[in-house]
Amino acid sequence: MSGPNTDYDPVQVTPLDEENVVAMRDAALAAIEAAGDLAALKQVRLEHAGDRSPLALANREIGALPPQGRKEAGQRVGQARGAVNQALAARTAALEAEHEERMLVEEAVDVTLPVDRAPRGSRHPLTTGAELIEDIFVAMGWEVAEGPVVEAEWLNFDALNLGADHPARTMQDTFWAEPADHHLVLRTHTSPVQARTMLTQAPPIYVVCPGRVFRTDEYDATHSPMFHQVEGLVVDEGITMAHLKGSLDHFAGRMFGEGIATRFRPSYFPFTEPSAEVDLRCFVCRGVDSAACRTCKGEGWIEWGGCGVVNPRVLTACGIDSERYTGFAFGMGIDRTLMFRTGAADLRDFFEGDVRFSSSFGTEI
Missing domain, CATH: 1.20.58 (Methane Monooxygenase Hydroxylase; Chain G, domain 1)
Incomplete structure (x- = not known):
């Protein structure tokens, strides 16, 4: 072994x-x-x-x-x-x-250098834009009028000559408050402020009415169920379409620069007669070589809002003598006006709360 x-x-x-x-x-x-x-x-x-x-x-x-x-x-x-x-x-x-x-x-830091640790704030562009519009009309001697956003059906429709069968009363355009027998709506325009002014103030009346309005629109780059309007109302003796044209030309010039004029196209609104659509001379091409202009798409003009002579029925409904007084009214979107003025491409940028968008406007426009 x-x-x-x-x-x-x-x-x-x-x-x-x-x-x-x-x-x-x-x-x-x-x-x-x-x-x-x-x-x-x-x-x-x-x-x-x-x-x-x-x-x-x-x-x-x-x-x-x-x-x-x-x-x-x-x-x-x-x-x-x-x-x-x-x-x-x-x-x-x-x-x-x-x-x-x-x-x-x-990575040394000089702690003796001055520093601003608090970021600079900014005001919302819609706020500063509305204030700019107010300042333009206050400088003309007008007053600023305001009203509630939850409005009586009579002030939002009936007082403005929108009959009971008018399509704007349907759910397609209007947010109705419950219960229905209270006859309250989220105002679809700032025109009820004009009606309230005529009911409480004797002529002469020169008011501009900015504020939020609500309609059942889709939310996209050019529409929103909540947006902002500015409307103007004048009621006095001897008021004509010429006064309306001059006022809007001055407004357009102050908003978009000297030489920017307006034109009227015949239209229909229940609360004005005669009525017109307001077009704005393109502030980019100014009507020169408009064929190549992407802003007005070759038209030389941009649709801005609506206007007209106040319908006598509206004056009568608000207790004003339509035989003695005449007036004019106009309205356009503040959001749309600011998009024109600033070059903003998407309406939603004004509403979505991105501080980078708001801060780019600073504290005034």
Whole structure:
């Protein structure tokens, strides 16, 4: 019976011979020393000290040796891996200290410099736009009139000569408040403010009425169920369409620059007679070479609003002598006017609350 086999080569596994282990250790130490920053050192750590590094793979080969040779091979590989880990720790400490020193220089802050830590605020462009319009008419001697947004059906329709069968009364255009027998609506225009003014104030009347209005429109780039209107009303003796034309020309000039005129196209509104659509001379091409103008699309004119001479029935309904007094009224969207004035392409930008949009207008328009 034979005894244990003691005749073996303890370095018969090639990765475990002394020359190979030293070579792997030296390669790792050289890579660690060459790492110029923490990111490069992280990559070196993975390549030379990770689970798939040469020394880690060599360590796995120890199990292939006979029991008598494992101790010597284990010490050899363990010493090499220990030297690599010590070099990694030292290089990490050195690079971290270097990184902190560089940050102190590159990211230094002069705390003696003045600083405004509070961001500059801005007012909403619709607010400043409405105030600008008010200022234009106040400078002409007019007054600013306001009214509630939840309005009586009679003031929103009947007083303005919109009969019971008028299509604007249907749910297609109007938000009705419940219960229905209260006859309340979200006002569809600011004309009820004109009716309220005529009911409470004797002529002469010169008022401009800005405010929010509501209609059951789709919400898209050019429509909204809530938008803003400005309407004007004049009631006095001897008022004609000429006064209306002059007032709108002055308004257009102040909003869009000198030389911007208006034109009238015949139309129909229940509360004015005669009535007209107001077109605005294109403020981009000014009617010159309009074929190439993207704003007016070759027309030279842009639709702006509606206007006309106040219907005598409206004056009578509000208790004003229509034989003695005449008047004119007009209305246009503040949102649409500001889109023209500022070049805004999407009506929704005014309503969606993005402070980057509002802050671009500053505190005044």
